[in-house]
Structures are given as structure tokens and as C-alpha cells.
Amino acid sequence: MSQERTQxxxxxxxxxVDCARREIEARPALGNKVFxxxxxxxxxxxxxxxxxxxxxxLWDGQAIAxxxxxxxxxxxxxxxxxxxxxxxNPELGFGEMYTAExxxxxxxxxxxxxxxxxxxxxxxxxxxxxxxxxxxxxPLRNTQPRARRNIHHHxxxxxxFYKLWLDRDMVYTCAYFPDAAMGLEEAQTAKLxxxxxxxxxxxxxxVLETGCGWGALALHMxxxxxxTVKAYNIxxxxxxxxxxxxxxxxxxxxxxxxxxxxxxxxxxxxxFVSVGMLEHVGIExxxxxGAVIDRSLKGAGRGLIHSIGRDRPSPMxxxxxxxxxxxxxxxxxxxxxxxxxxxxxxxxxVENLRLHYAKTLEHWLGRYEANIERVxxxxxxxxxxxxxxxxxxxxxxxxxxxMQLFQVSFNRSGENRIPWTRQYxxxx
Amino acid sequence: MSQERTQxxxxxxxxxVDCARREIEARPALGNKVFxxxxxxxxxxxxxxxxxxxxxxLWDGQAIAxxxxxxxxxxxxxxxxxxxxxxxNPELGFGEMYTAExxxxxxxxxxxxxxxxxxxxxxxxxxxxxxxxxxxxxPLRNTQPRARRNIHHHxxxxxxFYKLWLDRDMVYTCAYFPDAAMGLEEAQTAKLxxxxxxxxxxxxxxVLETGCGWGALALHMxxxxxxTVKAYNIxxxxxxxxxxxxxxxxxxxxxxxxxxxxxxxxxxxxxFVSVGMLEHVGIExxxxxGAVIDRSLKGAGRGLIHSIGRDRPSPMxxxxxxxxxxxxxxxxxxxxxxxxxxxxxxxxxVENLRLHYAKTLEHWLGRYEANIERVxxxxxxxxxxxxxxxxxxxxxxxxxxxMQLFQVSFNRSGENRIPWTRQYxxxx
Numbered sequence: 094m095s096q097e098r099t100q101x102x103x104x105x106x107x108x109x110v111d112c113a114r115r116e117i118e119a120r121p122a123l124g125n126k127v128f129x130x131x132x133x134x135x136x137x138x139x140x141x142x143x144x145x146x147x148x149x150x151l152w153d154g155q156a157i158a159x160x161x162x163x164x165x166x167x168x169x170x171x172x173x174x175x176x177x178x179x180x181x182n183p184e185l186g187f188g189e190m191y192t193a194e195x196x197x198x199x200x201x202x203x204x205x206x207x208x209x210x211x212x213x214x215x216x217x218x219x220x221x222x223x224x225x226x227x228x229x230x231x232p233l234r235n236t237q238p239r240a241r242r243n244i245h246h247h248x249x250x251x252x253x254f255y256k257l258w259l260d261r262d263m264v265y266t267c268a269y270f271p272d273a274a275m276g277l278e279e280a281q282t283a284k285l286x287x288x289x290x291x292x293x294x295x296x297x298x299x300v301l302e303t304g305c306g307w308g309a310l311a312l313h314m315x316x317x318x319x320x321t322v323k324a325y326n327i328x329x330x331x332x333x334x335x336x337x338x339x340x341x342x343x344x345x346x347x348x349x350x351x352x353x354x355x356x357x358x359x360x361x362x363x364x365f366v367s368v369g370m371l372e373h374v375g376i377e378x379x380x381x382x383g384a385v386i387d388r389s390l391k392g393a394g395r396g397l398i399h400s401i402g403r404d405r406p407s408p409m410x411x412x413x414x415x416x417x418x419x420x421x422x423x424x425x426x427x428x429x430x431x432x433x434x435x436x437x438x439x440x441x442x443v444e445n446l447r448l449h450y451a452k453t454l455e456h457w458l459g460r461y462e463a464n465i466e467r468v469x470x471x472x473x474x475x476x477x478x479x480x481x482x483x484x485x486x487x488x489x490x491x492x493x494x495x496m497q498l499f500q501v502s503f504n505r506s507g508e509n510r511i512p513w514t515r516q517y518x519x520x521x
Numbered sequence: 522m523s524q525e526r527t528q529x530x531x532x533x534x535x536x537x538v539d540c541a542r543r544e545i546e547a548r549p550a551l552g553n554k555v556f557x558x559x560x561x562x563x564x565x566x567x568x569x570x571x572x573x574x575x576x577x578x579l580w581d582g583q584a585i586a587x588x589x590x591x592x593x594x595x596x597x598x599x600x601x602x603x604x605x606x607x608x609x610n611p612e613l614g615f616g617e618m619y620t621a622e623x624x625x626x627x628x629x630x631x632x633x634x635x636x637x638x639x640x641x642x643x644x645x646x647x648x649x650x651x652x653x654x655x656x657x658x659x660p661l662r663n664t665q666p667r668a669r670r671n672i673h674h675h676x677x678x679x680x681x682f683y684k685l686w687l688d689r690d691m692v693y694t695c696a697y698f699p700d701a702a703m704g705l706e707e708a709q710t711a712k713l714x715x716x717x718x719x720x721x722x723x724x725x726x727x728v729l730e731t732g733c734g735w736g737a738l739a740l741h742m743x744x745x746x747x748x749t750v751k752a753y754n755i756x757x758x759x760x761x762x763x764x765x766x767x768x769x770x771x772x773x774x775x776x777x778x779x780x781x782x783x784x785x786x787x788x789x790x791x792x793f794v795s796v797g798m799l800e801h802v803g804i805e806x807x808x809x810x811g812a813v814i815d816r817s818l819k820g821a822g823r824g825l826i827h828s829i830g831r832d833r834p835s836p837m838x839x840x841x842x843x844x845x846x847x848x849x850x851x852x853x854x855x856x857x858x859x860x861x862x863x864x865x866x867x868x869x870x871v872e873n874l875r876l877h878y879a880k881t882l883e884h885w886l887g888r889y890e891a892n893i894e895r896v897x898x899x900x901x902x903x904x905x906x907x908x909x910x911x912x913x914x915x916x917x918x919x920x921x922x923x924m925q926l927f928q929v930s931f932n933r934s935g936e937n938r939i940p941w942t943r944q945y946x947x948x949x
Contacts (some may be wrong), residue, residue: 139699211935404934405862425862430855434833439922441852443871448937494935496868506832507922509641509876513701519947 119215127151130178138180147205151176161370188412188435188486192479200215202481203458206489215331216516233375233419238287241327243373250327252307257467258460263307263334266369267400267498280449285313288519290368291442291502292395294318298363301325301389303355304370308348315347322348323362324329325355358385364395369504371400372423379424379431386437393510395502396438401450402426402497410486417483425498433503441511447491452500454488531910550733555579558658559604566608571640575633593636594628594699609735616840616914620907630909631886631940645704661803663848669755671848676756680735685778686888691735694797694827695926696880699906705884708877713741716796718946719870719930720823721919722746726791729753731783732798736763743775750776751790753783786813792823799828802850807852807859815864823930824866829878830854830925838914845911851924861931869939870930878926882916 101306124378134155135149150169158164170176177197178186190196198205233241252263259265260281268280269287288310294300296319305311305324308331326332332352339345355370359485365386375380386396401423408414409421426443433440461468466478490496502513562578563585574590578597588593598604603623606614618624626633662673680691687693688709696708698717715769716738722728724747733739733752736759742748754760760780769774783798793814802810814824837849847882854871861868888913889896896905918924932939 271942294755324785345714404865404867425858426868427858427862429856430853430858434853434855437832438873439832439873439875439925441873443854443868444943445867445869447867448939448941492937494937497867509920509922511876513876514699514947515872516699516947519942 102469107502109209110137111487125153125173127153127155127173130158131173131485133181135176138183142183142209143210145208147208156444165227166198166202166205169197169199171195171197184412185411185415188410188416188479188482191482192416192475194474194478202485203488203492206486207490207493210308210489210493210495232377232408233422235373235375235378237356239420240373243418244327245329245449246419247417248306248329251471252330252334254468254471255307256441257464258457259458261311262313264309265306266493267401268445268453268456269446270449270452273452276458277453278466280453281309284311285310286317287518288368288397288500289314289318289502292364292366292397293512294320294364298321299323299360300366301358301360301362303358303365303367303385304373305331305335305350306369307331308338308350309336310366310368311348311350312342312471313422315344316342320347320364322346323358323360323371325350325353325358327352327354330336355385356381360389361391362389363391365390366397366399368399370416371398372421375420375422376424378404378429378430379428380435383436383438386432386438390505392505393508395504397500397502398429398432399498399500400417400424400429402429402445402499404494404497413486416479426499430500433501437506438503438505439508440501440503442515444500446498446500447494447496450496451488451491454484454491458488526689528696539669547879550854553601554580555583555601559601559608560585562608563604566611569673570611570637573636573640575636594626594630594633597624597625598632599623610839613615613634613839613843616838616844616907617909620844620903621904622724622902630913631916631920634914635921638917640921641694642933650887660805661848661850663801663806664805665784668782668801672755673757675845677758679899680758680762681736682896682899685892686885688884690737690741692737693734694876695829696881696884698877698880701880705881705888708881709737710741713738715946716794716825716827717742717746719928720794720825721940722748722792724748726796727751727786727788728792729786730791731786731793731795731813732780732801733759733763734797735759736766736778738794738796739763739776739778740766740770740772743772745768748775748792751786751788752776753779753781753786755780755782773812783813784809784818789815789819790817790822790823791819793818794825794827796825796827797829798848799826799857800846803848803850804852804856804859807856808863811860811864811866812862814866818933820933821891823932825928825930826857826860827926827928828852828857830857830873830927834924841911841914842926844907848945854927857927861929865934866931867932867934867936868929870928870943872928874926874928875922875924878924879919881918882919883914886912886916 132155135296137155139145139159141148144159146159146165148156148158148164148167149392150156150167152171168198170179172195175190178190179196181374182450187196191198255263260278262281264281264284267284268277269284270280271283275283291337294314298320300314300320300321300322302311302324305326308324311322311324314322324335329352332350335350390396403423406428409418409423414421461481465477487496491498560583567577567585567587572587574587574593576584576586576595577591578584579594580599598607600623603618605625607617615624651853683691683693688706690709692712694708695712696705697712698708699711702875703711722742726748727744728748728750730739730750730752733754736752738752739752742750751765757780760778763778767776767778791900818824831853834853834856837846837851889909893905896908915924919926
């Protein structure tokens with residue numbers, strides 16, 4: 094769901110909400126009774142969301158269901174305040190009230206969220222298209238200090254927490270499942286390999302990695318491809334973990350983990366790779382990133398950027414941006430090209446791995462739920478519910494096509510030492 | 522080479538040319554003597570082109586070579602008029618004067634042109650990037666009548682001419698060579714197959730093809746994949762040829778060849794395909810094309826667009842646009858996304874087959890040269906040389922990275938019946 098949609102909705106709803114509030118304030122004695130104005134507003138909200146196949150149950154037991162379709166799940170709205178937040182701004186309100194246990198979902202949370210994503214008409218005529226392509230709410234200026242705060246918010250909440258539901262290598266990006274039935278550990282290793290093969294890494298080569306997470310890819314490139322890697326990250330906890338791992342595995346001479354911003358990178362490399370950082374860069378900084386790659390990549394160097402993306406330019410849902418990923422903005426492909434085109438890089442290959450991210454998230458969510466009691470010992474109930482909603486919502490977004498996963502391979506313009514076909518990626 | 526470059530060059534040169542002209546007019550008695558001002562201007566032109574490794578020989582026998590590099594070819598400039606045209610506007614002047622036999626190339630024409638493409642600094646600092654991304658010379662409005670004139674100019678010059686150097690199926694687009702040593706006929710068949718496999722065509726499905734050339738792909742889809750095809754084209758001669766072929770091969774019930782503009786398409790289809798038409802559409806018409814695809818593709822439909830492209834937005838060289846392909850403009854990927862993003866199509870796969878187009882052009886140019894006497898019986902000497910220059914220049918452009926070839930596969934947003942991986946494309 095997009096911010097534009099929320100805004101349009103909020104505008105059309107705000108008069109109605111004010112009206113309901115006035116009705117409530119005028120008749121305080123009525124207490125918990127549901128007003129007909131409230132039911133009308135809820136029905137209008139459902140309509141504006143494309144009538145997802147859900148049954149909404151209010152605190153007094155009254156139920157409202159979308160006509161025609163059997164409901165996939167039941168959404169319990171526990172009090173008037175939750176209802177008003179929801180109808181005033183469904184995208185923000187649902188997350189906030191779910192986190193606060195004032196909205197509950199009976200049935201499968203992922204199916205419920207996927208139904209919401211799918212109900213909204215995304216394709217079709219130019220009018221909707223035009224509306225969704227309208228300019229965003231001002232630019233996203235991720236300066237270095239702000240980027241640091243954004244990353245700290247999400248990635249520095251404790252490595253022990255992430256260990257509960259990530260794979261053993263702590264790879265917190267889309268895995269690659271050559272076979273859909275493959276386990277998560279194996280699929281993350283397959284992804285690291287797939288990236289190295291797309292980069293055509295050769296022993297003795299140097300690699301620059303920006304946004305290295307807990308270091309799995311950098312270590313994999315050094316251990317299995319004989320590369321020497323400089324890996325950058327601005328998350329304190331991730332860098333500390335990665336350094337410990339390099340030391341424990343005897344890789345400290347081959348992989349250098351540097352706690353610094355991608356904009357401060359120095360040196361020249363045979364390959365550039367960035368997996369899961371671009372989402373945090375912000376479109377406005379893409380030309381800076383392109384300049385970093387341009388000054389870092391040798392003439393015959395190869396590059397790969399792996400990022401969550403969108404089918405068209407659109408911001409994150411406001412609840413995710415406020416609570417989970419401040420300053421994040423997954424790009425559409427036309428936006429992503431703003432990294433490459435100003436510097437004349439040549440895009441060789443774009444692969445959309447959307448369903449592999451859905452599969453990855455199935456594993457993460459499964460492990461998260463299996464470890465929910467351990468999570469509850471570490472964090473308060475609101476955190477536990479917020480992270481369930483984030484994981485379930487992300488899974489629903491990739492399943493429904495609201496989110497994409499792009500791997501873009503590139504070279505400098507005119508470099509002819511490139512693979513003749515992609516056959517080599519698919520022979521063992 | 523770009524139009525901006527030419528313009529910047531022309532501006533810096535025009536004073537010099539005027540000066541040389543005045544010098545010549547003031548001393549008519551000097552006749553064929555080469556003036557020092559002319560040599561200076563020629564040296565400055567070479568510098569502005571990045572000093573390609575060529576030796577320029579003037580009509581009086583004087584030679585000018587780029588310092589440092591051994592020359593790859595020798596360019597003979599036969600008279601003062603040719604020299605002045607060249608230094609005033611090298612991109613237009615070279616083609617015009619080569620065609621008129623007033624400029625000759627000794628050595629390999631393709632190598633000479635590739636050296637020119639490669640010499641110009643394309644990558645590097647933001648200044649050059651900014652300059653090259655400057656807005657173009659006004660929009661390209663390919664209305665339906667204008668599109669018809671443009672296509673008639675190139676494609677209606679006689680099927681017998683194209684038969685001399687295309688493959689037996691008359692496929693006038695980039696072939697796909699699973700093995701670089703494969704012959705042209707086999708590689709064109711492999712390309713038709715590759716496109717069908719990317720589209721995941723199943724028996725009984727319907728296909729819309731816009732810009733069908735001489736009909737090879739439409740007939741291949743019907744014969745080998747059991748599809749029913751509506752194929753559009755505005756070239757009279759191509760459509761006539763394709764209809765004859767359909768009749769001769771008993772395919773007239775399965776493939777309908779329609780002489781009409783892509784904007785007039787009707788009906789709904791399981792697949793949309795367009796191979797080598799987009800170059801002629803013009804960026805300004807991409808949203809119209811997107812709307813055509815949007816109204817033509819069924820919910821689970823698949824699409825593929827195959828087109829020449831660029832690493833960044835830039836127009837055709839002016840000589841090509843004036844003499845070979847009026848109204849043509851190969852897009853960068855960000856421009857190409859203007860077809861898909863406004864309608865929320867989901868891009869699944871982008872493959873850059875640049876070197877396959879270079880290989881295809883090697884075959885075409887080889888066959889053209891082998892049949893040059895037959896061509897000379899059909900057309901005047903200027904045509905013979907212009908087409909040699911066009912084929913050799915295109916080969917040089919793909920070899921040097923000035924041109925790309927993109928195959929873009931797409932679906933409607935949120936469609937999950939997509940291939941799990943790309944493995945299936947590479948197993949026989």
C-alpha cells in the first residue's frame with residue numbers, strides 16, 4: 094500500500110471521522126455503543142481499499158464483511174479509538190493498533206495481509222497509474238549522521254535476537270532457492286554463491302562490499318573464491334560480530350570490516366557488490382552511490398547490486414517507515430538506473446527474485462514464531478507483535494507483488510570480457 | 522557518438538572553419554594547397570574525438586596521426602570540401618563524405634569505426650555524465666502517418682535486397698548464439714526459440730506481435746508452439762511477404778498478418794511480443810505503447826520486448842537518423858521503464874545481448890560484402906557505400922558498447938505463475 098493511497102483515503106475520511114467524533118462527544122452516555130456513522134465509515138474504508146475479503150468484527154460483536162467473497166480472516170477491532178485510528182489512516186492505524194493489541198487477526202495473518210495488498214487495484218487505466226506516480230512527500234536526505242541513526246534503529250537491537258530466526262550465517266537478505274524445497278541455510282549459501290558467480294570472481298581479486306551485514310558474503314568470497322574483501326557497514330553490532338567471525342575463522346588478513354559510510358570508501362577494486370543496502374540509501378543519494386562505484390571499480394571490474402524494489406516508484410508504507418525501517422525507500426527499476434546511467438555503466442542482467450524473498454520470509458517468520466517465547470523474554474509485547482507484523486507483512490508484500498527483489502549485474506561501458514550467455518550460471 | 526557531442530564540437534569548430542574559408546577565398550590562386558589553419562582544425566577535431574588511433578591523409582599527401590598510438594586505419598580525405606564538412610560536423614560529415622567517395626578508409630572499416638567509438642571518453646566524472654544527460658533536441662513525435670513514412674523509408678526498399686544478406690527466414694534483428702561459432706541461420710532459429718521460451722508459450726495460446734518484420738517469429742510461434750498469432754506491421758512489403766509465406770506454409774488460419782499501427786491493436790491475448798520495433802517508437806510514445814499492452818494482455822499474460830538500447834539516454838547519430846533510420850531512438854533502460862511503470866507491469870528479467878548483435882552484424886556485413894556486385898546492380902554507388910557504412914558502423918557500435926540489446930520479460934503485477942528460476946532456459 095502506498096502513501097499516496099493513504100493520503101487520498103485520509104483526506105476523504107477525515108470529515109467523516111470528525112463527524113463521528115462529534116457524535117460521540119455529544120452523547121457521552123452512549124459509551125460503547127457502535128454508531129451507524131462509524132459502520133458507514135468502516136464500509137467506506139473497506140471500499141477504498143478495494144473490498145478485501147475480510148470480516149471486521151467490532152467490540153460490540155457486530156460484523157461487517159465485504160460482499161461477494163468468503164472472508165479469508167477475521168479482524169477484531171477492540172475499541173472505538175482503534176476503529177477511529179483505522180478509518181482515519183488504515184495503513185498507519187492498522188499497524189499501531191495491531192501492535193497495541195487493540196486490533197487482533199483471527200485466521201492466517203499473512204493471508205489476511207496478502208488479501209489487503211491484492212485487493213487494491215494496482216494495474217489498469219492510466220488515471221490510477223498517474224495518481225500513483227505523483228511526486229512523493231519531499232525528498233529523503235539520508236546524510237551520514239542520519240543514515241547512522243536509521244541503521245542503528247534496526248540493526249543494533251541485539252545480535253542474539255537476530256540469531257533466533259536468521260540462518261546460521263546471519264544473512265538478512267533474500268535467499269536463492271534453486272529448488273523451492275531447499276532449507277534456509279542451504280538457500281542462503283546458494284545465494285552467496287550465485288552472487289559470486291554473477292560477479293565472475295577469480296582467485297586473488299579484490300572486492301568492495303558496501304553494507305555487509307554480519308559479514309557472511311565477504312567471508313564467503315574470501316574463503317570460497319580466494320578474494321580479498323573490504324566490507325563497509327555503519328551498524329556497530331554487525332561490524333563487531335563480523336570482525337569476531339573473521340578472527341575466529343582465520344580470515345582477518347583477507348577480509349577487512351570497516352565501520353564507515355559507503356560515501357567514504359577509498360581504493361580500486363576488481364568487483365563491487367552491495368546486497369540489501371540500497372533500500373536504505375534513498376533515491377536522492379543514488380548519484381553519489383554511482384560516483385562511489387565509478388571511482389572504485391577498475392576498468393574491467395564487475396558490479397552487482399541486490400535490492401528490494403517496486404514495480405513503480407512508491408514510498409514504503411508509513412507504519413514500516415516509522416517503526417521498522419526509518420529512511421528506507423526501495424526503488425523502481427527506472428529509479429535504480431539513476432545509479433548507473435549518469436556514469437554510463439552497462440547493465441548486463443536484471444533478475445527479479447520476488448518469490449524467493451517470499452520463501453525466505455516464510456522461513457524467517459516460521460523460526461520467529463517458533464522462538465516467540467525467547468523473543469518475549471528479550472522485548473516488550475509491543476515489540477513482539479510489531480516484528481511479527483513486519484515479517485508477516487513483508488511476506489504478504491512479496492507474495493502479492495507489492496515488493497520486488499532485483500539483482501542487477503553491470504560493467505563499465507564497452508567492456509567485452511563479459512559472459513557470452515547466462516548458461517554458466519545454470520550448469521553445476 | 523552523440524548529437525550533443527557533435528553540437529559542442531561544431532560550436533567550437535565553426536569559428537575556425539569560417540576562418541579557413543576566408544583564408545581560402547582570399548587566396549583563390551592557391552587552389553589545392555592545404556592551409557596550416559586546416560591542419561590545425563583537423564588536429565583539434567581529432568583531439569575533441571579523444572584522439573582515435575587513425576592516420577588522416579589529406580589530398581596533397583600530408584598525413585596527421587594521433588600521437589602515441591600506432592594507427593589502426595588510414596582515412597583519406599580527398600578534397601577541401603570533404604575536410605571542411607568533416608571538421609564542421611564529424612558525425613554527419615564522415616558519413617556523407619564516405620558515401621560520396623570523397624573520404625576513403627584504408628584498412629578495416631569496422632576497426633576504424635570502433636576505434637572512433639572507443640576513443641571518446643564515455644565514463645568517468647560527473648561533468649561528462651551531466652553533459653551527456655542534457656535534454657535532447659526536442660521531442661520525437663512519431664504520429665501514425667509519420668511512423669508509416671519512417672518505416673517505408675527503410676523497410677520497403679525491396680525484399681530481394683534484404684534476401685542478399687539476411688538469413689533464409691529474413692530475421693532482421695539480433696540473433697542468439699548459444700555457441701559463438703554457430704551459423705546465422707541456426708542462431709536466428711535459436712533466437713526465435715529463446716523468445717518463445719522466455720514467453721513460456723503453451724499450445725492453443727494467443728499472441729499479439731507488434732512490428733513483425735517479414736513474419737518469421739509469428740510463423741515460428743504458430744508452427745512450433747501451437748500458438749495463434751495476430752502480427753502487426755506498417756511496412757507494406759514486409760506484410761505482403763509474410764502473408765505469402767503464411768499461405769505457402771499452410772499457416773493462414775493460425776497467423777494473421779495485419780498492416781496497421783500498434784496503436785490500433787484490438788483484442789486480448791495470452792502473450793505480447795515485440796522484437797525490434799521499439800527502436801522506431803520514440804520515447805514520447807512509450808506511455809501509449811504501455812496502454813496498448815495493458816489493454817491487450819490477459820491477467821496471466823506474459824510479455825517480452827526486444828530492442829536496441831543505450832547505456833544512457835542519447836539520440837542516434839545524426840547521419841544514421843537522417844539517412845538510414847528516420848524517427849528512430851533506442852532507449853536507455855530508465856526510458857524503457859516508461860512503458861512498464863505507469864501501468865504497474867512487473868519486470869522479471871532483463872538480458873543484455875550486445876555481443877550477440879555484434880556477431881549478427883558480422884554475418885550480415887560478411888554476406889553484404891560477398892553480394893556487393895548484386896547490390897550494385899540494384900542501387901547506385903552512394904547507396905552501396907551508405908549501407909556498408911551503416912552495417913559496419915552498427916557492428917562497431919555494438920562491439921564498442923555504444924549500443925546495447927535488451928530483452929525485457931514482464932508480467933502483470935502480482936502474478937505468481939512465473940518461472941521459479943531461469944534454469945529452464947538453459948536445459949535442453
